Amino acid sequence: MQVFFSMEGKELWARVKGEVDLESADLLRRELEASLDHARPEILLLDLEGVTFMDSSGLGVILGRYRRLKNQGGRVIICRPQPQVRRLLEISGLSKIMTIHPDGPETVGGVTDGWRS
């Protein structure tokens, strides 16, 4: 599992690649926490296009970051999940509490202003 970060305005983009399970969830959590501490974004955008497998360990990491951002007045947007991951997001109910967008940074970028309403 790898995660690549970029900051665009008040948006922190995290592009995750590989498999997110019990083995890699802790690493993903630590990487996200470190970047959130450093960047203090309003919105965390998780680009999951490169995630080839995820189980509830990965969903727990997403939920934990959602809680953190929500407590700080921010939010989490999930972009481009593969069908297997999207299904888990729907079954778990996470798709009801956070936005899931089918597009990547080229289209979704600038949500801080454009999606405010």
Place this chain on the structure above:
Amino acid sequence: MAGEAKVENSMALEFLSLPENVGLARVAVATFAAQVDMTLNELEEIKVAVSEAVSNAIIHGYRGEPRGIVRVAVERTAAGLVITVEDKGCGIPDVATAMQPAYSTDPERMGLGFAFMQSFMDDLEVTSEVNRGTRVKMFKAFKGEAGK
């Protein structure tokens, strides 16, 4: 459990209760399952169910202690696959409560492991004894060509 019939093929795998073995277990079971004509979606469902069961054994059964043994066994019958995940860990005092969706003792976990196993498999049995261990037995029925 459904699927208890003549065994056409079987495999078993034992490994230490280390997180890096979760991927090994799901890939091994999915590779075994792919010997028959299952859809990619069915294989993905099996991978999630195995990943959840093995993760539970490591996190809850052995409480993160890396020297426990997790055993994964798969039997293929004409009707489907019987997948068993066993540990000799601390056991579950109340299986019914543990199987409730969103039940978790860890705020960073969603408590959806059993819910995913139930969603993605056709039958699920959990037997557990405190200080003796837990056995999760799952059945995935063959549909389409593989089930004929």
